[in-house]
Amino acid sequence: MQKIQKQSAAIILLIIMCLALFSGCTTFENFSSTFLASDTEAADTVRIGVFEPLSGKEKKHGELELQGIELAHELFPEILGKKVELVYGDNQSDIDVAEFAAQDLVDKKVAVVLGSYGSTLSLAGSDYFSEAKIPAITITSSNPLVTSSSDYYFRTCFVDSFQGIALAKYAVEQAGTSKAAIFRDSDDDYAAAVSQTFTDKMLQLTGDENAIAKVIEYSHAQKDFKKQLQQVKDSGAGVVLLASKTKDAIEIMKQAKDMGLSLQFLGTDIWESEAFVKEGGTAVEGAVFSSYFDPGTAITENTKVFLKAYREKYGADAQPPSEVALGFDAYLLAVNAIGTAGTSVNGEAIRDQIAATRNFAGASGNITFDENGDPIKSVVIKTIINGEFVHLYTVEPTWQ
Numbered sequence: 261m262q263k264i265q266k267q268s269a270a271i272i273l274l275i276i277m278c279l280a281l282f283s284g285c286t287t288f289e290n291f292s293s294t295f296l297a298s299d300t301e302a303a304d305t306v307r308i309g310v311f312e313p314l315s316g317k318e319k320k321h322g323e324l325e326l327q328g329i330e331l332a333h334e335l336f337p338e339i340l341g342k343k344v345e346l347v348y349g350d351n352q353s354d355i356d357v358a359e360f361a362a363q364d365l366v367d368k369k370v371a372v373v374l375g376s377y378g379s380t381l382s383l384a385g386s387d388y389f390s391e392a393k394i395p396a397i398t399i400t401s402s403n404p405l406v407t408s409s410s411d412y413y414f415r416t417c418f419v420d421s422f423q424g425i426a427l428a429k430y431a432v433e434q435a436g437t438s439k440a441a442i443f444r445d446s447d448d449d450y451a452a453a454v455s456q457t458f459t460d461k462m463l464q465l466t467g468d469e470n471a472i473a474k475v476i477e478y479s480h481a482q483k484d485f486k487k488q489l490q491q492v493k494d495s496g497a498g499v500v501l502l503a504s505k506t507k508d509a510i511e512i513m514k515q516a517k518d519m520g521l522s523l524q525f526l527g528t529d530i531w532e533s534e535a536f537v538k539e540g541g542t543a544v545e546g547a548v549f550s551s552y553f554d555p556g557t558a559i560t561e562n563t564k565v566f567l568k569a570y571r572e573k574y575g576a577d578a579q580p581p582s583e584v585a586l587g588f589d590a591y592l593l594a595v596n597a598i599g600t601a602g603t604s605v606n607g608e609a610i611r612d613q614i615a616a617t618r619n620f621a622g623a624s625g626n627i628t629f630d631e632n633g634d635p636i637k638s639v640v641i642k643t644i645i646n647g648e649f650v651h652l653y654t655v656e657p658t659w660q
Contacts, residue, residue: 303342303605305342305344306342306344306345307344307347307368307370308346308372308591308594309349309370309372309373310373312348312351312374312375312376313376314326314348315350316352316353317353318378321377321378322376325584325590327583327584328583328588328591329588331573333346335569336592336595339595339599339604340598340599340602342604347368349364351384351385355381356384361385363388366388370394371394371610372395372396373395373397374587374590374594375396376398376401377399377401377583379402379406383409386409386410386413389412390413395412395610395614396413396414397414397416397590397594399417400552400582401415401417402417402418404420404634407633411611412611414614414635415635417582418637418639420453420454421456423550424454424461424501427454427550428460429465430526430548430641431499431526432462432465432466434641434652435498435499435548436498437499438498439468439497440458440472440499441473441475442474442500442501443476443492443502443512444478444501445504445508446479447480448504454503454528455503458501458503459472473496474491476492478508480508485515489512489519493521498524499548506533506535513543513547514540516543524548525548527547527548527550529552531544532649537649545645546645548643548652550640551640552582552586552624553623555585557654559624560621560625561621562623563585563623566580567623582624585623589622589623592620592623596613600613614633616629624638626657638655638656639654640653641655
């Protein structure tokens with residue numbers, strides 16, 4: 261034991277002597293980069309962190325995003341001549357655990373972080389990533405705070421309010437209406453954000469200060485909507501933005517059907533679920549909503565690449581959910597930025613390349629990041645026909 265200690269001391273002394281000998285010259289820089297620096301390009305792998313709820317109550321959502329990430333990784337397993345290693349950080353659907361998972365990914369020196377599902381989980385890891393100057397790309401976290409509170413967080417989905425813009429464009433340019441009504445929950449911030457952008461875009465597109473014919477609010481505890489529905493009908497609005505949670509939206513549309521009212525309801529991506537169609541039945545037939553992705557529409561060449569790979573893996577008739585396509589895009593954006601930056605260890609350089617993304621051809625559409633790290637991208641408009649989601653129109657980002 262004493263002999264080993266002496267050998268260790270001798271080695272340490274030798275290193276100190278080398279440092280003293282080479283400090284202040286280029287030879288020392290070479291020595292440092294070869295023997296001392298842990299963050300060098302000499303590593304034979306590029307690490308990308310996967311920050312997702314792979315267990316806990318949000319596990320199902322995390323696994324969908326993971327499907328897209330892993331599918332893209334299978335297709336594009338290398339960058340900068342090195343293999344890409346996925347490093348998993350399970351935040352267990354818990355905010356406290358998310359902080360530990362985020363720190364663990366930082367400690368493992370990943371180049372980019374992908375995730376998390378759930379805005380609160382993404383926010384829990386945000387400070388850890390930004391302090392370490394590691395860029396992160398959330399996939400379906402739509403709360404504006406995720407990106408607005410950090411220069412290092414980006415997203416592949418659009419923010420909640422962005423859907424209001426797309427729906428207004430559909431109403432005017434495709435439905436051909438110049439007047440709309442808004443029916444919303446008075447205590448819902450989500451509803452308020454979508455309603456505001458919808459209103460602003462309607463006014464801009466029509467040039468009519470009375471383009472919003474009626475704004476009606478209701479309380480969340482309310483059960484009878486007949487009086488308000490009649491007011492909507494009497495307003496003469498061509499479409500009705502129904503900015504509410506799915507349970508309320510279903511009940512409102514059921515009561516409208518019972519009243520014999522023929523109203524064109526517009527909603528957001530939260531309507532795109534089997535549960536919504538099953539519970540709404542015939543009352544939700546013809547409803548129109550915005551969505552992230554439509555597997556029946558090849559928006560870009562990478563849409564075709566994604567669909568081919570997905571169906572080869574999950575079956576010829578498999579229809580990928582939006583979360584999978586967005587996860588696929590997050591991985592593509594990450595490796596593209598690493599490749600363009602020419603480094604997997606300089607987080608600032610990678611971050612700058614992500615921020616500079618313009619018209620990137622993702623599976624879910626062309627992506628351009630704005631100053632907040634939010635994507636300006638294609639928005640798919642769908643309707644419900646015979647219980648099926650049917651593509652109506654793709655709103656291209658002509659407002660950028």
